């Protein structure tokens with residue numbers, strides 16, 4: 295086959311450099327959240343609050359796959375890259391939707407996927423990178439799709455897998471691993487972009503003697519302590535520190551691992567040159583609710599008492615909105631407050647940010663416990679967005695929702711087998727409705743961080759699992775509802791200005807780009823994973839059932 299660059303209008307592939315990733319051109323969407331600060335923001339403004347009502351499909355493409363399509367269409371000067379469940383990567387001519395190549399990772403047949411999804415590619419140099427469900431990191435030639443190198447980061451048979459998009463910087467490809475529900479020992483690792491050789495590895499659960507190890511029991515619990523990393527980290531190129539969200543401790547029952555269990559449910563700063571730890575903040579110690587705090591914090595400058603604070607902002611799965619301050623060697627607590635119904639925390643220490651708990655709301659082995667928000671939290675993985683023009687932070691939230699779970703003995707940990715401490719049937723039916731949740735659950739919220747005020751809320755009857763994009767046209771885009779709608783909101787007041795009914799529920803990360811003077815909005819539809827399971831949990835407690843069809847379709851819109 296001819297390389298596509300010579301067969302069509304596509305120009306030669308433009309190499310992705312550190313300079314380009316640090317200062318992304320407005321016409322491209324070069325990484326998971328468009329910039330290292332994880333804003334999910336594009337300055338493009340051809341599509342506005344005035345004309346968005348005229349947005350039409352430019353092209354669409356069926357991926358041929360079911361389950362969770364969550365990856366953003368990543369675009370570099372005319373080339374688009376999308377991943378699907380089962381680690382396919384599809385390359386397109388971004389303008390026309392013509393398929394250039396498709397890569398299919400061979401996945402072991404015996405591998406059972408607990409979370410059948412993939413959150414996208416990283417671009418660096420002339421290559422495209424993915425982290426796979428069988429725990430590999432793979433480099434592909436961006437023009438041909440040919441495999442250049444492939445390195446196992448861990449053994450999938452031990453319960454390790456990756457669902458996140460890698461982070462690329464300074465010649466390194468950084469990934470994290472999932473497996474919190476299998477009792478893995480989580481880590482972030484960096485691989486040489488050219489050779490695939492591992493450069494460093496930072497475990498999220500310290501070994502005996504390492505900093506934080508005193509927060510684990512003296513037995514072997516640290517070896518199976520969880521702390522997965524399954525969403526792409528943020529990165530501050532000035533200090534070379536990357537910021538990763540760390541997931542739940544394992545098993546879920548806190549009595550199996552007494553102590554704070556650092557660095558589970560924390561944000562950790564990692565120097566990308568050495569892998570050295572550069573500060574941390576634990577959002578809630580001794581996790582008991584599967585509240586993975588994996589969403590990477592957004593790097594935002596916020597005014598406080600007349601001073602600019604270099605901040606880390608995180609809408610927690612634990613239902614609190616966290617404001618932290620980052621310095622080259624540490625992370626300090628600034629403030630936190632609930633953004634959804636939360637009845638577990640009885641207070642937050644003003645100095646340290648440490649929450650205190652209502653003991654009646656802490657799950658334990660052998661007890662049945664009610665708490666709010668549910669296991670899926672105030673916000674699960676779907677990312678927030680920040681618009682520097684409106685100055686607002688946008689959160690896709692699930693409010694008014696509670697849970698009931700019964701802790702059961704886990705037995706001895708067996709590598710590669712579930713290590714949860716709650717029955718699967720209980721997990722799949724654990725949501726409990728409140729009077730308020732009968733009115734509405736899903737929300738898009740807009741916050742002014744400097745004043746701590748919520749500026750607007752848009753509500754939906756059922757859940758919202760919609761990742762957000764915000765643009766220089768004062769728009770917010772997102773799907774996430776079970777009616778298959780993908781919507782544009784006015785970023786200043788939350789009004790719905792446009793909506794499109796997709797083939798399936800939209801849990802994809804939306805992106806935007808420009809080619810030949812035209813702005814495009816792109817998103818994958820493809821309901822699955824825990825959005826689907828939450829719908830199942832609703833169906834279990836509601837009089838009516840709501841079917842949401844599956845099937846991945848990439849949608850690309852323009853005026």
Ligand SMILES: O=C(O)c1cc(C(=O)O)c2c(n1)C(=O)C(=O)c1cc(C(=O)O)[nH]c1-2
Pocket residue numbers: 362409411456457471472473474475522523524541542584586670674675822823824825
């Ligand atoms: O502990 C883990 O390793 C882990 C991994 C993942 C994943 O990789 O997608 C999810 C979760 N936990 C999880 O708790 C969760 O609610 C969840 C939802 C989803 C999804 O894609 O909808 N993935 C995951």
Ligand SMILES: [Ca+2]
Pocket residue numbers: 474475541542584586
């Ligand atoms: Ca988890």
